[in-house]
Amino acid sequence: MDKNNIKRPKILIVEDRRLTAEDLKETLEGFNYTVCGIAATSEMAIQLAEEKQPDLVLMDIVLKSKKDGIETAHYTRFHLDIPVIYLTAYANKEMLERAKSTDPSGYLIKPFKEQDLYFAIEITLHKHKMESGNKQRHSNNHSQLTEPKQDLTPQIQKISMQHSGNEKRHLFQAMNEIEQRLKNLLYVQAKGRYCQLALDLSQEPCFDLQISFQQLETYCKDSIFLKIHRSYLIIPERALYIKKKNTRDFELWLKGYSSNPISIPVGRSYLPELRNSHPEWFAY
Template structure:
């Protein structure tokens, strides 16, 4: 897969589709087309195969989004992210049968779209790896002064000193550095085990912080950058003890 991810938008509300296309371009991805019908999507895929299919569930025409995905999967293995304004159990359970990579509920923000695409890219990388066991063990390489994280198709170096904090997102975690974010296919618990303890401390079930970037310690939270991160009384005592030893 090329570094620039190719995405087909299948959406019959053209204002929404145009907005999605604009946001995807701003995120650095390539939109191969915008089509309003499932039948047109299937024709497009034959001539220009995208890397990801952004597919509205409630399409007008002969095929809805789920039926379009099922038909596509007879000949192609393209990751599907569903767009839906109707997230009821019936639609959700039917959609699950097509094994989508994600769901985006309308109305959605740019960040929702960005995260769904990033998670899908991460999963594509693992799926296409010829040696998944090695890939899994080396998804994140932690050294004494830096971390190498997988970003698209390469391993990117992130200096320890530049990491502000790490936040859990279900079975994933997100590194916030001085100028960029990285989404990792790793739990916060796994990340906590890999990180050098002299720099980092888990102060909440959802947060690991870089101690050197603390700007403020309040009664119930600490501040790093512009982020207020909650902390319990017990962990606050641990943090204060750590700061005394630095």
């Protein structure tokens, strides 16, 4: 096969020092990568990332913009699903902790060896390729999402037997609101004294219920919803996979009918039960 016809990985450089960026560009092209752009600010980095869709971003942390490289990486990583390797002269603990929250693929301290950069890039590209394949398989398995059960008769009968007056009316109204929105419901989150429905609808992304999270859990957990966190109930049919967010925390990724996948936290105490009941969510 002609090497010229092989698709070369595209890399976006985010670096506010022009000479440093040009030197890095020359190094990457020597490794046979394509440099699809150089950005000196957060705004330019996001614009180029959206336009060029690089396979990887090499990110400096200190930029000539209000937002630094860590804030920029948060967008490119979680909204565009582009892996990030930090290249920085700064290595203090606070900055490292902030950087870890963006799920980086690497963190190289300047000056670094070209060989270390090459190895970091190759490992990142391979890992992301494998993860993307797993995500695609999960997405294909859920391309025809099963609609949640919409018959709330058992819940309504239970409420009818156990309550009366205003409390019964509020619970009936809440069940009705849930039933109307069930097709587009992603999850329920505790919000102060009450709870909120998160919906897969651009015109109505959320809806507040006038009942407590505990009340909703009492009547709907293990029938419509599954509890994965002390403050979250999910529609199991929406779940794609569970993965580590960082060294300590886990997150569940959900897919609706029209929105891009979104993530919500998973309580560590719920993980053993979830592994038993839904091992397929952990294949990722």
